[in-house]
Amino acid sequence: MILIELLQALLLLAGVGFFLVGTLGILRFPDVYTRIHALTKADNLGLGLIVFGLLLGADSVPVALKLLLVWGLALIASATAGYLVARAARRRGVRPWKARNWENG
Amino acid sequence: MTWLLETVALLLLVTLALGLIRIWRGPTIADRMLAAQLFGTTGVGLLLVLAELQQLAALRDVALVLALLAVMAVLAFVARVWRRESQDATEEDPRE
Amino acid sequence: MHRSSRVSAYLLRLGILLAAWWILSGSSSDWWFGLPLAIIAAAVSLWLTPPGHFLLRPQRIPGFAAFFLWQSLLAGWDVAKRTLSPALPLHPEILRIPMALPPGAPTWWLMLTISLLPGTLSVRLHRGRILEVHCLDSRLDVAGSVRETEEQLARLFRVEMRATEHGHPS
Numbered sequence: 001m002i003l004i005e006l007l008q009a010l011l012l013l014a015g016v017g018f019f020l021v022g023t024l025g026i027l028r029f030p031d032v033y034t035r036i037h038a039l040t041k042a043d044n045l046g047l048g049l050i051v052f053g054l055l056l057g058a059d060s061v062p063v064a065l066k067l068l069l070v071w072g073l074a075l076i077a078s079a080t081a082g083y084l085v086a087r088a089a090r091r092r093g094v095r096p097w098k099a100r101n102w103e104n105g
Numbered sequence: 106m107t108w109l110l111e112t113v114a115l116l117l118l119v120t121l122a123l124g125l126i127r128i129w130r131g132p133t134i135a136d137r138m139l140a141a142q143l144f145g146t147t148g149v150g151l152l153l154v155l156a157e158l159q160q161l162a163a164l165r166d167v168a169l170v171l172a173l174l175a176v177m178a179v180l181a182f183v184a185r186v187w188r189r190e191s192q193d194a195t196e197e198d199p200r201e
Numbered sequence: 202m203h204r205s206s207r208v209s210a211y212l213l214r215l216g217i218l219l220a221a222w223w224i225l226s227g228s229s230s231d232w233w234f235g236l237p238l239a240i241i242a243a244a245v246s247l248w249l250t251p252p253g254h255f256l257l258r259p260q261r262i263p264g265f266a267a268f269f270l271w272q273s274l275l276a277g278w279d280v281a282k283r284t285l286s287p288a289l290p291l292h293p294e295i296l297r298i299p300m301a302l303p304p305g306a307p308t309w310w311l312m313l314t315i316s317l318l319p320g321t322l323s324v325r326l327h328r329g330r331i332l333e334v335h336c337l338d339s340r341l342d343v344a345g346s347v348r349e350t351e352e353q354l355a356r357l358f359r360v361e362m363r364a365t366e367h368g369h370p371s
Contacts, residue, residue, distance in 0.1 A: 009109050012154075016116045018277050019147060023120040025284040026127045026143070032135040033335045034293055035127070037322055038280050039139055043146040044317060045277030048270075050113070050150050054157050057106075065224045066165055067153065073172040074149050079313040081142045081175065086324045086335060089135040090295075096335065099292045162227065169225075 004056055011053030018046030031097035032089050040082040044075055110158040117151045145175025210252035215243040261357045268353050269314065276319040283337065294339035295324060297331050301351050301362035304329030311354055315347055 025038025051071040058064040124143045131137055149168045156164035222235035283290055302308050312323040312332065320337040327333070336343045355362050 005106065008106075012109060012113050015150070016113050016120075018281065019117060019120045019150065021277075021281040021284050022146075023124045023143075025280060026124060026139060028284060028289060030289075030291070031293075032133055032139070033295075033322065033324070034291060034337060035136065035139060036142075037320070037335075037337050038284060039142050039146075040316055040322070041273075041276040041280045041319070042284070043143070045273055047146050047150045048273060050153065054153055057157065060227070062224050062227050063162070063165070065220075066169070066227075069221075069224055070149060070153065070165065070168050070172055073169065074146055074175075075317060076313065077172050077175045078142055078146055079316045081138075081145070082316050083312060083323045085135050085138045085142070086322055088138070089133065090324050090333070092135075094133055094135060096293055096295055097291075098294070166225070 008053045008056045011049050011056070015046045015049030015053060018042045018049065022046060032094060033086055033096050036082045036086055040078050044078055047071060047074055107158065110154055114151060114154045114158060117147055117154065121147045121151075141175055141178045145172060145178075148175075206252055206256075207247070211243055211247055214246055215239060218242050256359055258357060258359055265353055265357045269317075272318045276317060279319045279337070290338075292338045292340055294336055296334050296336060296339065296343055297327075298334055298344055298347050300326075300330050300332055301348065302354060303360055303363070307354050307358045307360055308332075310358075311347075311351060314354070315350055318346065318350060321347065 019042070022039050022042030025042055026035040029035045029038050048071055051067050055064050055067050058067060121143065124140075124147070128137050128140045128143075149172050152164050152168035152171065156162060156168070218239040219235070222239055226235060300308055300311070302311055308326070308329060312326065315321040315334065316323050320341060321343060322335040323332060324335050325333040332347075334343060334347065351362060
């Protein structure tokens with residue numbers, strides 16, 4: 001029992017960690033395209049870890065499945081949103097940021 | 106377990122608040138549209154944690170609806186605001 | 202469209218809707234309401250979106266899920282490493298990658314999936330054949346990982362992949 005709670009705590013804290021990374025990413029990354037990367041990947045993994053953490057404490061099968069369903073929908077929503085924002089930015093001619101020392105890199 | 110869930114909920118709120126800095130600073134509208142994604146995912150996580158913390162099963166349904174609404178919000182924004190504003194901008198050119 | 206494929210599509214959708222009702226209504230399942238609703242909803246969905254050419258193979262879902270979960274983990278880890286590194290190691294580039302999957306549902310799933318995988322983001326699709334992908338690090342084999350995802354989806358949907366050349370910078 002204590003082992004499950006420990007695992008749950010680990011998953012929840014790791015999840016929050018990835019949410020923090022995602023937010024840090026959209027603050028640090030240089031342009032809108034790279035920020036979408038940070039947000040879609042880090043936040044979705046963060047949500048997934050939190051969902052799996054809560055899953056271990058779920059008291060019935062429908063509740064557990066509902067948690068997974070919410071994650072699935074959030075993934076689709078986030079991937080669609082990221083694509084739409086990126087496409088809109090591209091159409092509008094927002095230039096992607098490029099590394100300066102490209103030739104050496 | 107309660108203190109842990111409380112900490113998690115609080116930290117999620119902090120990430121949401123910090124994310125607002127980017128929304129405020131922009132600089133392009135696209136950066137501000139990221140708010141929909143940020144609030145969608147973080148809000149869903151927060152609601153799921155609160156559902157467990159307060160033993161309110163209905164909050165999971167709220168999370169479900171929020172996930173659906175997040176994508177609707179972006180769809181509406183792209184279809185209406187952005188497209189109208191960029192009508193005078195260059196049209197789609199596959200060769201950049 | 203064959204009659205049998207319409208029937209199997211109806212049964213598949215009915216099954217999904219019944220499962221959704223079971224999940225949404227929780228343990229106090231009110232089937233007197235949910236069952237007729239699912240039967241009607243499945244019929245309406247068949248009328249609004251007739252079954253396409255692409256058949257999802259349910260037995261392939263676990264394999265794809267495992268691939269997806271592992272890649273999501275790598276994607277989050279990759280972003281975390283780049284974000285937390287003081288030097289901010291990014292070499293973004295927009296690549297144009299020819300699609301090997303046929304247009305339609307498989308391509309849409311590909312575009313959504315690669316946005317959640319390490320270092321790639323779908324930006325635009327040209328004539329259903331060429332996908333613009335924004336990558337975080339163009340020094341990595343981006344075209345190769347897109348191709349791997351295409352193969353996974355081809356197995357999931359039972360479709361043939363087209364022969365294409367490799368992606369190149371735009």
